[in-house]
Structures are given as structure tokens and as C-alpha cells.
Amino acid sequence: xxxTRIHIKRNSDTFELRRCQIFTEILNLYIQTATPVGSRTIxxxxxxxxSPATIRNIMADLEEMGYIEHPYTSAGRVPTDQGYRYYVxxxxxxxxxxxxxxxxxxxxxxxxxxxxxxxxxxxxRLLSEVSNQAALVLFSGVSRDIFxxxxxxxxxxxxxxxxxxxxxxxxxxRNYKVELPEPIEDIQLERLNRLLNQELEGLPLSxxxxxxxxxxxMEQGSLYYNLFKQALAMIKATILTSKEERLWLxxxxxxxxxxxxxxxxxxxxxxHLLEEKEPLLELLRQxxxxxxxxxxxxxxxxxxxxxxxYSLVTCSYKIGNRVIGTVxxxxxxxxxxxxxxxLVDRMAGLLGKVISQMGEL
Amino acid sequence: xxxTRIHIKRNSDTFELRRCQIFTEILNLYIQTATPVGSRTIxxxxxxxxSPATIRNIMADLEEMGYIEHPYTSAGRVPTDQGYRYYVxxxxxxxxxxxxxxxxxxxxxxxxxxxxxxxxxxxxRLLSEVSNQAALVLFSGVSRDIFxxxxxxxxxxxxxxxxxxxxxxxxxxRNYKVELPEPIEDIQLERLNRLLNQELEGLPLSxxxxxxxxxxxMEQGSLYYNLFKQALAMIKATILTSKEERLWLxxxxxxxxxxxxxxxxxxxxxxHLLEEKEPLLELLRQxxxxxxxxxxxxxxxxxxxxxxxYSLVTCSYKIGNRVIGTVxxxxxxxxxxxxxxxLVDRMAGLLGKVISQMGEL
DNA sequence: TTTAGCACTCATTTTGCCAGAGTGCTAAAT
DNA sequence: ATTTAGCACTCTGGCAAAATGAGTGCTAAA
Numbered sequence: 001x002x003x004t005r006i007h008i009k010r011n012s013d014t015f016e017l018r019r020c021q022i023f024t025e026i027l028n029l030y031i032q033t034a035t036p037v038g039s040r041t042i043x044x045x046x047x048x049x050x051s052p053a054t055i056r057n058i059m060a061d062l063e064e065m066g067y068i069e070h071p072y073t074s075a076g077r078v079p080t081d082q083g084y085r086y087y088v089x090x091x092x093x094x095x096x097x098x099x100x101x102x103x104x105x106x107x108x109x110x111x112x113x114x115x116x117x118x119x120x121x122x123x124x125r126l127l128s129e130v131s132n133q134a135a136l137v138l139f140s141g142v143s144r145d146i147f148x149x150x151x152x153x154x155x156x157x158x159x160x161x162x163x164x165x166x167x168x169x170x171x172x173x174r175n176y177k178v179e180l181p182e183p184i185e186d187i188q189l190e191r192l193n194r195l196l197n198q199e200l201e202g203l204p205l206s207x208x209x210x211x212x213x214x215x216x217x218m219e220q221g222s223l224y225y226n227l228f229k230q231a232l233a234m235i236k237a238t239i240l241t242s243k244e245e246r247l248w249l250x251x252x253x254x255x256x257x258x259x260x261x262x263x264x265x266x267x268x269x270x271x272h273l274l275e276e277k278e279p280l281l282e283l284l285r286q287x288x289x290x291x292x293x294x295x296x297x298x299x300x301x302x303x304x305x306x307x308x309x310y311s312l313v314t315c316s317y318k319i320g321n322r323v324i325g326t327v328x329x330x331x332x333x334x335x336x337x338x339x340x341x342x343l344v345d346r347m348a349g350l351l352g353k354v355i356s357q358m359g360e361l
Numbered sequence: 362x363x364x365t366r367i368h369i370k371r372n373s374d375t376f377e378l379r380r381c382q383i384f385t386e387i388l389n390l391y392i393q394t395a396t397p398v399g400s401r402t403i404x405x406x407x408x409x410x411x412s413p414a415t416i417r418n419i420m421a422d423l424e425e426m427g428y429i430e431h432p433y434t435s436a437g438r439v440p441t442d443q444g445y446r447y448y449v450x451x452x453x454x455x456x457x458x459x460x461x462x463x464x465x466x467x468x469x470x471x472x473x474x475x476x477x478x479x480x481x482x483x484x485x486r487l488l489s490e491v492s493n494q495a496a497l498v499l500f501s502g503v504s505r506d507i508f509x510x511x512x513x514x515x516x517x518x519x520x521x522x523x524x525x526x527x528x529x530x531x532x533x534x535r536n537y538k539v540e541l542p543e544p545i546e547d548i549q550l551e552r553l554n555r556l557l558n559q560e561l562e563g564l565p566l567s568x569x570x571x572x573x574x575x576x577x578x579m580e581q582g583s584l585y586y587n588l589f590k591q592a593l594a595m596i597k598a599t600i601l602t603s604k605e606e607r608l609w610l611x612x613x614x615x616x617x618x619x620x621x622x623x624x625x626x627x628x629x630x631x632x633h634l635l636e637e638k639e640p641l642l643e644l645l646r647q648x649x650x651x652x653x654x655x656x657x658x659x660x661x662x663x664x665x666x667x668x669x670x671y672s673l674v675t676c677s678y679k680i681g682n683r684v685i686g687t688v689x690x691x692x693x694x695x696x697x698x699x700x701x702x703x704l705v706d707r708m709a710g711l712l713g714k715v716i717s718q719m720g721e722l
Numbered sequence: 723t724t725t726a727g728c729a730c731t732c733a734t735t736t737t738g739c740c741a742g743a744g745t746g747c748t749a750a751a752t
Numbered sequence: 753a754t755t756t757a758g759c760a761c762t763c764t765g766g767c768a769a770a771a772t773g774a775g776t777g778c779t780a781a782a
Contacts, residue, residue, distance in 0.1 A: 036774095040774085050725095051724070051725050052775090053777095054724055054725070056777075057723095057724085059776095070775095072731085072733070073732055073733095073776070074730080074733085074776045076774080076775065076776095149514075151512065151526070153512045153526065156510070163526070163528065165512070165536065171538075173536040177532075252636070253632040253633055256628070256629060256632060257629065261625070264622070267617070267628055268617060268618065271613065271614035271617060397743095399744050400745080401744075412755070412756050412757080413744090414755070414756055414757070417746075418754095418755085421745095431744095431745085434746095434761090434763060435763050436763075437743080437745095
């Protein structure tokens with residue numbers, strides 16, 4: 001109710017403004033120094049336009065609002081997760097990459113890339129380097145991809161071991177080996193090959209099964225029926241079973257160099273967190289669904305208790321308008337949100353483009 | 362010279378024996394407890410068959426020989442790298458895996474594996490889990506592999522973008538996209554395809570270039586000449602340029618849980634060491650050359666200064682008798698060499714087998 | 723409404739101290 | 753000739769008391 005009182009008695013606008021200013025100051029200082037910031041420091045930063053005592057009053061307000069807190073009775077203030085959230089949602093101003101950062105990032109473009117893996121690996125290293133935090137890149141391409149081409153290749157003369165090569169619209173190539181229950185004739189194989197390519201071109205992978213089943217129904221009795229049946233079996237054994245999802249993680253040690261990791265316990269904790277990839281995947285996967293610019297998860301906002309001390313800034317990347325993965329930066333909640341958002345956003349954009357180009361080739 | 366004196370005057374055999382016994386005791390105790398071991402402790406372990414004072418004398422000998430050392434004036438003894446080396450080369454007895462370990466390891470066999478990556482990932486996780494150290498797996502397959510089959514697939518109607526699928530004798534499949542300088546006719550492509558498969562079957566990759574060049578010379582003037590030329594260009598653009606080498610690293614946090622990492626500095630150091638993959642690769646690559654059972658690198662024996670505190674136990678794995686990679690365990694020099702050698706050896710064997718089987722399918 | 727002053731709190735650092743583990747040496751015992 | 757007991761000495765690690773100092777909350781004055 002301290003707040004309401006204030007609202008009634010004062011020009012709440014300028015008041016609000018000043019509070020924000022001081023809050024931002026605390027936040028920035030804390031992000032820089034990693035030590036709780038006290039009233040005196042703030043006063044100095046504001047060129048003594050206000051005395052420490054006044055600042056203290058305001059700080060008390062901010063604390064009441066839940067934006068900052070004391071680690072202990074007489075330490076400086078530290079932003080709470082709620083505080084960071086407020087900053088991120090309301091106060092934060094869009095920031096731009098420096099020339100340098102931009103240039104560094106752009107080196108993902110240096111193309112002699114042939115392997116998707118290499119590109120993504122590079123991207124994650126760059127991201128970690130520029131952010132000076134840990135970088136995550138999720139690639140989840142194939143699952144939401146579109147069929148482009150398939151090739152069936154006999155592996156050897158015995159004729160029932162088959163190599164299935166599958167190319168998606170994003171330009172990704174995957175292979176599968178299948179063992180047929182019985183040998184297949186060359187002509188039959190050729191037919192199957194042509195059939196699949198005709199039928200499935202442009203189809204999202206998610207619809208392939210349905211489509212083939214429907215066609216099977218239609219062709220019931222005709223001599224194509226068996227062909228479709230074989231096709232379906234094969235596709236099921238290959239493309240549809242592969243969950244193509246891979247996570248890159250780079251620069252853990254950068255996070256561990258942050259001052260909050262002076263105690264070893266924290267270090268272990270983080271290491272465990274990152275070794276268990278599932279929880280991270282969980283988070284990153286969420287972004288595949290929603291198509292926003294960037295997402296920010298702050299400490300205790302995340303389900304995983306172990307994430308309490310960390311924040312995650314993520315952004316998904318796409319080919320055309322099809323999301324194929326997520327890039328993210330993980331660090332202590334005390335991170336430069338504004339800069340990292342810009343960075344992650346940019347990287348997602350570039351990565352999408354580079355992968356698109358590779359697909360085109 | 363204490364040593365020579367002893368040699369002259371005593372029954373050196375029983376003397377040597379006792380020294381070894383005590384040294385082994387020190388080593389084992391230190392491996393277990395990670396604290397310097399003193400004369401009293403040893404005496405107790407030997408059921409007081411010798412007094413601490415005697416032990417101290419022997420310890421002094423061992424120290425003079427360079428097998429153990431003091432961290433400071435009045436602490437217990439700790440094995441030196443030279444000491445570990447002596448143990449490993451001379452004293453160590455072959456150890457066997459427990460039923461439990463064996464069973465755990467064997468789960469790499471659980472086959473629903475289709476992807477090489479998955480198998481190796483699994484293997485490295487198992488290795489780390491059972492050893493309770495960090496596990497490394499290098500896969501360097503293709504470079505020393507043998508040609509089995511190639512398939513050229515037109516990617517689309519424009520006819521100058523080609524997908525090259527390459528299958529090696531180990532059963533590894535790799536794809537490359539190439540853009541031809543000019544479109545190629547279907548018939549020509551078909552011919553090229555057949556030609557390559559005929560010519561190169563069974564050839565080690567390292568010889569492909571030479572072989573094709575020689576054939577080109579032979580066919581000079583004939584209408585095959587151009588075909589070979591195209592073939593060579595394509596192979597060069599694809600198989601020969603790919604350096605297929607990948608490193609898995611698992612369980613870093615396990616090493617960090619060792620008591621030697623109470624100081625944070627060590628932790629960072631190790632983390633950096635592991636993030637820089639090149640030095641590790643260097644070491645693991647060496648094993649590809651020599652075909653020994655197991656290799657052990659102890660601390661300062663390794664060039665890399667940062668490795669001073671760590672040991673590495675490695676063993677290469679093969680398809681048939683062709684080495685295709687290396688598995689290894691990394692931990693503090695204070696590690697259970699005997700157990701880990703058994704473990705690494707076993708895992709290398711299993712991994713080779715599993716990958717071979719996969720190739721056969 | 724802001725500021726100065728003061729008493730108080732609590733984390734951190736410093737210091738000193740002690741116990742414990744272990745050594746090396748010497749002299750006695752076997 | 754070896755082994756052992758005894759003793760003086762060294763160094764670590766832990767603990768507690770004391771000093772430090774940054775920062776607060778509250779009150780009263782500006």
C-alpha cells in the first residue's frame with residue numbers, strides 16, 4: 001500500500017520515472033559488477049542529484065514492489081527475477097550490435113559449408129564467443145520439413161538390402177538402410193522410386209503417412225496396391241521413425257568464469273544441468289511452436305528448479321517461414337538482456353538464411 | 362647411491378619385493394583416498410609387520426628413485442608421474458570387469474541403432490558412467506575406409522545439381538551435393554555411375570585419386586577419357602575433401618567431482634582443456650596409427666602442459682582389422698589404471714563389433 | 723520532501739592459536 | 753646390519769575472536 005499512498009499524494013509520473021531510472025541503474029550496475037549495489041553508489045552515479053538517503057527510500061519502495069531485494073540485512077540491492085522481468089518487458093530499450101559483433105557473427109556466411117553440422121557448430125561457437133555466455137542451438141529440422149526427393153539404391157547384388165536416400169525441401173539429406181523381407185526386382189524398384197517421387201513431392205512429412213494410406217485405399221485391387229503398400233512400409237521404416245533433433249552446446253566454461261561461480265557447488269550444479277540435455281531441449285522445443293521474435297526465460301520462471309539462477313534468451317530460425325530450430329544463450333540471470341536479445345535475433349536470422357542457401361544448392 | 366649400497370649388501374630380491382609392495386600400497390591408497398599417505402597408515406595396512414620408521418626409510422628410498430614425492434615437508438607421500446608409469450608398466454596386474462560392469466557395457470549392443478552417431482554417443486555415455494571419469498570417443502572412419510558403392514542422383518530437373526551418395530565398406534554413408542559446371546545427360550550420368558562403381562570397388566579411399574588418374578592416362582584419346590575426368594573432379598569435390606572426424610566427449614562433470622577439484626582454478630583449467638578439442642584430437646589420432654591393445658598417457662608425459670594433472674587411457678576400435686577410431690578415458694593421474702584399461706579395452710572391442718554389424722546390414 | 727546523522731547489522735577478512743599428521747634424525751635394541 | 757623407538761620439528765587445516773567496512777533503517781532537522 002506504500003504504492004497507492006504515493007500514487008495519491010504525488011505527481012506519480014515523475015515519481016515513477018525516477019524510480020525506473022534508479023532501478024535501471026541498479027540493474028545495470030549489478031549486471032556489470034555482480035556485487036549488490038548500495039545507495040551511495042547510485043547517488044554518485046546520479047551526480048549526487050539525490051542523496052543516498054533519498055535513494056534508500058526509493059530502494060525501499062522498489063523492494064516492496066518486488067523488483068529488488070537484499071541478500072542480507074545490510075548488503076546492497078540485487079534485482080529479483082521479477083525485477084529482471086519488469087526490465088525486459090517494460091524498461092529495456094532495443095539495442096543494436098556493434099560493428100565488430102556484426103562482423104564476427106557474419107562469418108557464419110563464409111561459405112565453404114557443405115555440412116549442416118558444420119554450419120550449426122560454427123554458429124554456436126560464434127554465439128558463445130560474442131555473447132560470452134553458453135550458446136545452445138537446437139536443430140529439429142526434419143520433423144516439420146517437406147518432402148522433396150527420394151532415391152532407392154540397391155546396396156549389393158543380393159538385392160534385398162536397400163539404401164534409402166531422402167532429400168527434404170530444406171536441402172537436408174538423410175540416409176537409411178532397410179532390409180526388405182524379400183528381394184525386389186530392378187524394374188519394381190525403379191517403379192517404386194518414380195511413384196514415391198511423384199506422389200510425395202511437396203508434401204509435409206507429417207502428411208506422408210496419411211497420404212499414402214489414402215492412396216492405398218483408392219488403388220485397392222489395382223496392381224499399384226502392392227507398390228503403395230511397400231512404399232508405406234519403407235517410408236515408415238525410415239523417414240517417419242527418425243526423430244532428427246540435435247542440440248549443440250558451446251562455451252559452458254564462459255559461464256563458469258562469471259563471478260557467481262566462485263563456489264564450486266554452483267559449478268557442479270550448472271554442469272549437471274547442462275549434461276542432462278532433456279530439460280533444455282524441453283525449453284527450446286517450446287519455441288518451435290510459437291513464432292515470436294525472441295523469448296526470454298528468467299530464472300525461477302522456468303519449471304526446472306536447477307534453472308533458478310540462469311536465464312535463457314532464445315529465438316527460432318527458419319527456412320522461408322518454416323521454423324527449423326532454435327538458437328539460445330544461457331547465462332546467469334544477471335545478463336545483458338538487451339544486447340543478447342539483439343544478438344540471438346540476428347544469429348537466428350543469419351543461420352536461417354545460410355541453411356536456406358545450402359538447401360538451394 | 363643409497364640404492365647401489367643396498368644392492369651390494371642385501372638380498373636385493375626380497376628387498377625389491379618389499380619396496381614394490383609398499384609402493385603399490387601407497388599408490389592404491391592414494392588412488393582411493395586422494396590424500397597423501399603416511400608411514401603409519403602403511404604400517405597398519407601391513408598388519409604392523411614393519412614399523413612406521415622402517416616404512417619411512419623405504420619411502421625415502423622410493424622418493425630417491427623418483428616414484429613418490431612430498432607435497433611439502435611433512436605430509437604423506439604421493440606417487441609421481443614416473444611412479445604411475447612404473448606401476449603401469451611393471452607392477453600392474455590385469456584386471457577384469459565385474460559382472461555388473463560387463464552387463465552395463467554390453468547395452469551398446471541393444472540394437473535399434475541406425476545411426477552411427479547414436480551408437481557412439483551411447484558408447485561414450487556408458488564409458489563415462491562405468492568409469493566415473495570423462496569419456497572420449499574419436500571417430501575417424503572414412504579417411505582410412507574402403508570404397509564400396511557410389512550413387513549419383515539428379516537433384517532436380519535443371520540437371521546440373523547432383524547428389525552424390527557414397528557408401529564405404531564399413532557401412533558408412535555420406536552425401537555430398539555438387540554443382541556441375543554444365544548439365545549432364547541422363548545417359549551420361551548413368552554411365553558415369555556404372556563406371557565409378559566398377560572401377561573403384563574395394564579400393565582404399567587413399568588410392569582412389571591415383572587410380573583414377575592412371576586410368577585417365579590409359580584412356581587418353583578414347584571416349585572414356587572425358588568420363589574419367591568428370592569422375593575424378595566429382596570424387597575430388599566430395600569424398601576426398603571430407604575430413605570425417607568427430608569427437609564425442611561425455612561426463613566432464615564426473616571428473617570435476619573428484620576431490621582434486623576443490624579449488625575452482627583447477628576446474629576452469631580442465632574445462633578449457635576440454636573445450637579446446639584440438640589437443641585431445643592430436644593425442645587420440647596417434648592411436649590410429651599404432652595398433653596396440655591399450656595406451657596410457659600419464660600427466661606430464663603429454664606435451665600439452667595443461668594435461669599435467671590428467672591421465673588418458675585409450676584404445677582404438679576397428680572394423681575387421683581396419684582401425685576406425687579411438688575410445689578413451691580421461692581423469693586425474695590418480696586413477697584406477699588397471700580397471701580402466703580393462704574397461705577401455707572391452708569397450709573398444711564392443712564398439713568395433715557393433716559398428717561392423719551395422720555396416721553389414 | 724529531502725537530507726544528514728547515528729546506531730546497528732551482518733558478511734568478509736585478518737589474525738592468532740592449536741591439534742594433528744607426518745617427517746628426519748639419532749640412538750638404542752635386536 | 754637392520755629395525756625400532758623417541759624426539760624435535762614442520763606444515764596444514766580448522767576454529768574462534770577481533771577488526772573492518774559497506775550498507776541499512778530510522779529519526780530529526782532542513
